[in-house]
Amino acid sequence: MSDNTNPTHKPVLLAAKQVAKHFGGVKALRDVSLTIRQGEIYGLIGPNGAGKTTFFNCMTGLYIPDGGGFDFTGTPLVADAPDQAAARGIARTFQNIRLFGNMSALENVMVGRHVRTRAGVIGAMFNSAATRAEEAAIRERAMALLHYVDIAERADDLAKNLSYGEQRRLEIARALATEPKLLCLDEPAAGMNATETGELRELIEGIRGDGTTVLLIEHDVKLVMGLCDRVAVLDYGALVIEDVPAVVQNDQRVIEAYLGA
Amino acid sequence: MSIKNWLLPRSTVGIGLIAIALIALPFALATGGQAWVRIANFAILYVFLALGLNIVVGLAGLLDLGYIAFYAVGAYTWALLASPHFGLHLPVWAILPIGAACACVAGVLLGSPTLKLRGDYLAIVTLGFGEIVRIFMNNLNAPINITNGAQGITLIDPVKIGDFSFAGNSTIFGLTLSGPQKYYFLLVALALLVIVVNLRLQNSRIGRAWQAIREDEIAAKAVGINTRNVKLLAFAMGASFGGIAGGVFAAMQGFVSPESFSLIESVMILAMVVLGGMGHIPGVILGAVLLAILPEALRYGVAPLQQLLFGKVLVDPESLRMLIFGLALVLVMRFKPAGLWPAPERKAHGNPNPEEGRA
CATH class of the missing domain: 3.40.50.300 (P-loop containing nucleotide triphosphate hydrolases)
Structure with missing residues (x-):
């Protein structure tokens, strides 16, 4: 620094x-x-x-x-x-951690991509090529962020089952996902x-x-x-x-x- | 590998077996009378409704006790556009989308004023909405007769595709199919479509946003989800499914009246979602089929069973039916609070202290 x-x-x-x-x-x-x-x-x-x-x-x-x-x-x-x-x-974390407890760690970060992606209901229903490509990109980026905060091995675990330190990191990864x-x-x-x-x-x-x-x-x-x-x-x-x-x-x-x- | 893998339709063999079972079912049921085919049809209709409500309650976490209102809107849309009441006889491909659209508008109308509410408060408002719609249907016969009041609308057109009508018997490839059997296949096709759409929605960007709102609305806002629009979308999507189901219901019955859309129906559909496993599509389907068939099976089974055991009917089947039904619900809630077939991850890590209700 x-x-x-x-x-x-x-x-x-x-x-x-x-x-x-x-x-x-x-x-x-x-x-x-x-x-x-x-x-x-x-x-x-x-x-x-x-x-x-x-x-x-x-x-x-x-x-x-x-x-x-x-x-x-x-x-x-x-x-x-x-x-x-x-x-x-502007992205933030919370003093008393606020994760989406019943979603997996990966899904938590994927939600963070919401604001930078566009797929809507129609695209999802017809599973259009654009939607599938975007979905793959969301997943890839989310996974990369989990690696970045060093909790990639917990990707498929529910957020509420992560340890305290991991939850803090997950919250940061979710915030970073919003770029x-x-x-x-x-x-x-x-x-x-x-x-x-x-x-x-x-x-x-x-x-x-x-x-x-x-x-x-x-x-x-x-x-x-x-x-x-x-x-x-x-x-x-x-x-x-x-x-x-x-x-x-x-x-x-x-x-x-x-x-x- | 395990029973679970065998049961889940992952393999082609599994899909094949389920397909054969679904095709054979109406013929097997018909041997016991067409009434059983009708019961199966209603079970599928309830699957439809339960999946629609699952979007609102299971995914987005918005407790909706007035869901039957959208079913009513769809049913009355069909009834008014395809019956002698107004002398209109529009084709299916026109009415179903109109019905879905009307229900969708009703969903947004209900959703927009209730956006800030949650939990019990939302439940009360939606309950009121359901009753309002029913009361409207009951009283819109004067000064202009729109809904024909409590008498309902009769002689509603059946589903017709081209010249092929789904009412009455017809012979296809040497097989004679009854009206209910034909509707069965139509309903199965529609239900498969609805299941696919639901699965896709659940694992989509919007589906994740719904679940995020369910889990923690403030955090959902903070990651940039426009919770107002996304909630309205949940209401609109759930309502559209209800509207389509209502249209098919009206065509199948040939008759609609306000009493089909009472509060107990909303409660039933909610019970299907909760009992089966909120937010888990196979569970919701199971819950819908069980709760649709169980009362009927009891109705037909209880009287003969008493006759066999005691030589006479001791307890009125109708009251016993509700008793057993209620007991079953209580037992499930006591021993399987997450539902009969909850999402696997929730089952695997049961959280003894779920952090509920922090706003």
Whole structure:
């Protein structure tokens, strides 16, 4: 990651502009603005309840922000349209893994190809040549992604029967299947041991190496500081700081937010 | 290798045996009377309906308790377009697509306002929809007589292909076929078509999207599935199958009335899907055939059996029929909760703690 430590000259991929969200009286996000540049690994950290996942949900269209909005590759993202966000190139994983439990690992990844393929009901009914070709391509790509995250041998097992670490990897493979420009990982290292976290780190660096920008929500400060090019800190729904890890680590406000003032 | 491999129609021998059995069946049944052929025909019709409902309930996971409404729409479409009621006598190739299209529109009409509902709430709304359709059929005889109300529509045209009518006896290659036997072969052909279409849909891009919605709607949205359109598609496809089945039903019976489309019919079809194995096509077929034939077999078997054992009929066959039927359902749900013939992967790894109902 030597040439990526200072990516300030790279074009902006995602710009959050004064995003606000409240649930009743609770202000989950207070005018959060930040920019993610192409090709970087961007960390979003903060204490529990700081609004990290809410930010994710607003960005991926699951929540409608009460104020502000997002620009993605220069044009605004439509709120409340998760399928369009995926089509534009934003893919995500979930903090509490959300796989399609009664479908095989391979099928899970194949569902991820949905947004990049076109076959409809008529094509399927008549099993047209175009449909068959597309189906073969979907299967091949899905299998390649399972190899990529190193769980190819579990392809035919039901997702719910995979181990915790495998499920995390499968969720990443499913997200990658949508060919994202920006991959958002919501606490991917939660519940992992040191070895698994190390493997995850290699996987994330590999994904960035392939040209995908990564947004990472994480509690594991060591992982974030070692892996990310830039880090943003949220506290009580407000942005505290957005900078390179070395600066963030020594910021007084961050230390207070984490250790308590 | 194992019994299972032998039973599954993988080999040419297996397919051949099933084909011979399917061809021989109406002739074997006819020796016991045409009534048995009619029962077989209804069993196939129920296979049709159960496969259609399986798309909505089994694949997309949308609990639909008003499915019979689409059957009714298809049946009435045929009845109105091919009977003396309006003096219309359109040919099959025109009516069946129109019936399917009408049912499809009804499916979208039901689907669009219920998109945000799921589980019990969706079940209640669809149940209401089924009743609304039936009540409409019952009351649309005034001020303009459209459906002829509770009396129903009679003298409906049978299926006719060219000059060949499916009603009455006819002789083909020296074989005399009765009306029900001819319908049997028509229904088997249609059912095979429906099974092929279902299998293809299930293993298609759209089929996977349906299953993804069933498994986790939020995750399905996040991977870019337009859940609104894909759900509507499930309603529309399921309804179309129901509409075609309804059309064949009307032609076969020659008579439709609202009482054929009561809530209990919807419940029956749902029971077929659930009992057989939700989302698993062979299981759904098994469930449909069993539940269609079992009550009839009991109806014909219970009275003679009592006569034989006790010398007289102690319990009214009709009430005993429902009793045994209910008991069978309870036992299956207790000992085979995933259905009689569930999808093999689910059977292999029974999950003791399925994570249900997280929204």
